[in-house]
Amino acid sequence: MAFRVKESDYDIDKKPDTCPSCGKGISPVFCFQYGIDTWRRYEGFLQIVYRCPREECNRLFIAKYVNPGYPTGDTLFLNTTYLLDITEYEKFSELIDKTSEKFPRIYNQAKIAEENGLDMIAGPGYRKALEFLVKDYLIKTSPELKEKIKKGQLGDAIALIADTRIKSCASHATWIGNDETHYVRVWEDKDLEDLKNLIKMVVDWIDLVERSKEYEVSMPGKKSST
Numbered sequence: 001m002a003f004r005v006k007e008s009d010y011d012i013d014k015k016p017d018t019c020p021s022c023g024k025g026i027s028p029v030f031c032f033q034y035g036i037d038t039w040r041r042y043e044g045f046l047q048i049v050y051r052c053p054r055e056e057c058n059r060l061f062i063a064k065y066v067n068p069g070y071p072t073g074d075t076l077f078l079n080t081t082y083l084l085d086i087t088e089y090e091k092f093s094e095l096i097d098k099t100s101e102k103f104p105r106i107y108n109q110a111k112i113a114e115e116n117g118l119d120m121i122a123g124p125g126y127r128k129a130l131e132f133l134v135k136d137y138l139i140k141t142s143p144e145l146k147e148k149i150k151k152g153q154l155g156d157a158i159a160l161i162a163d164t165r166i167k168s169c170a171s172h173a174t175w176i177g178n179d180e181t182h183y184v185r186v187w188e189d190k191d192l193e194d195l196k197n198l199i200k201m202v203v204d205w206i207d208l209v210e211r212s213k214e215y216e217v218s219m220p221g222k223k224s225s226t
Contacts, residue, residue, distance in 0.1 A: 010046055012065050013077045019052040020081045021059040021117055029053050031060065046076050059083065083116045093207050100136035103129055107199070114192060123180025126195050130173050130202065134158060137166075137206055166205045173198035 010033075019026045028050035046065040052058055061083050065076035089108045097104060110125025131154045138149050138157055149157050154174055161167040176195040179185045 010065075011075045012046070012048075013075055016050060016061075016063050016078065016081050018081075019054070019057055019059065020061050020083055021052060022054060022057040024052075024054060024057070026052055026054060028061075028063075045079070092203060095207050095210055096133075096203055099140055099206065099210070100133045103133040103136065106132055119192065123177065123192055123195065126192065126199060127174075127177030127180055130154070130170065130177055130199050131157075133199075133202065133206075134161070134170055137161075163205065163209050166202060166209065169198050169201040169205060173202060 016028055017025055019028070029052075030048065031051055032049040034047045048063045048065070049060055050063055051060050061081055063081045064079045066079045067076055090104070090111060092104050106125060107129040110122045110129060113119075113125055114122035134154060135149050135157050138160055139146050141162075142149070142160065145160065149160070155171075158167055158170045158174065161170065173195055176187055176190045176198065179187055179190070180192075180195065
């Protein structure tokens with residue numbers, strides 16, 4: 001049975017029956033639609049904004065419909081649903097961006113997952129971001145150990161960090177990050193907020209230590225006064 005979208009010439013195969021936010025079975029409330037009419041050439045799509053009718057939720061979400069191709073005709077088929085949350089990307093210093101090109105991208109993908117209610121996969125994402133940051137930082141500061149760092153475990157890489165402040169914060173972040181990937185939690189009183197705080201401390205210490213080194217190199221000794 002096909003449904004006609006409100007104020008539209010499009011027919012859809014079905015409405016979403018599960019809210020992507022609360023996970024409950026629903027009959028969604030239509031709010032708005034936007035279609036790219038090249039779908040008739042099998043290239044476009046239709047997006048419909050729905051609202052969960054449950055008072056405990058009431059979240060907006062998007063349902064994406066596509067035309068899988070001939071001979072389906074003018075009916076569009078439900079492809080996926082996703083939430084409407086807009087995430088403000090975490091920005092890092094230029095030094096951090098240059099130290100680890102992939103770290104900001106991985107970190108912000110984990111942030112998007114967390115803010116869209118995917119807390120069970122956000123933790124492993126933050127843990128992965130930490131590993132890229134630590135290993136890229138070590139490869140930058142100790143390029144002769146590149147292959148060892150790339151192939152080793154995160155804990156082995158952290159052990160190679162000279163600065164005790166970076167090493168301590170990275171170690172504690174790893175402990176919590178490992179809890180996010182394992183079946184049994186060791187640090188039951190710690191959560192994603194603690195993991196993110198520790199990662200940000202690792203970021204801050206790396207930034208401070210490396211910027212301090214730049215001044216030590218450019219100003220190796222005190223100039224005598226004339």
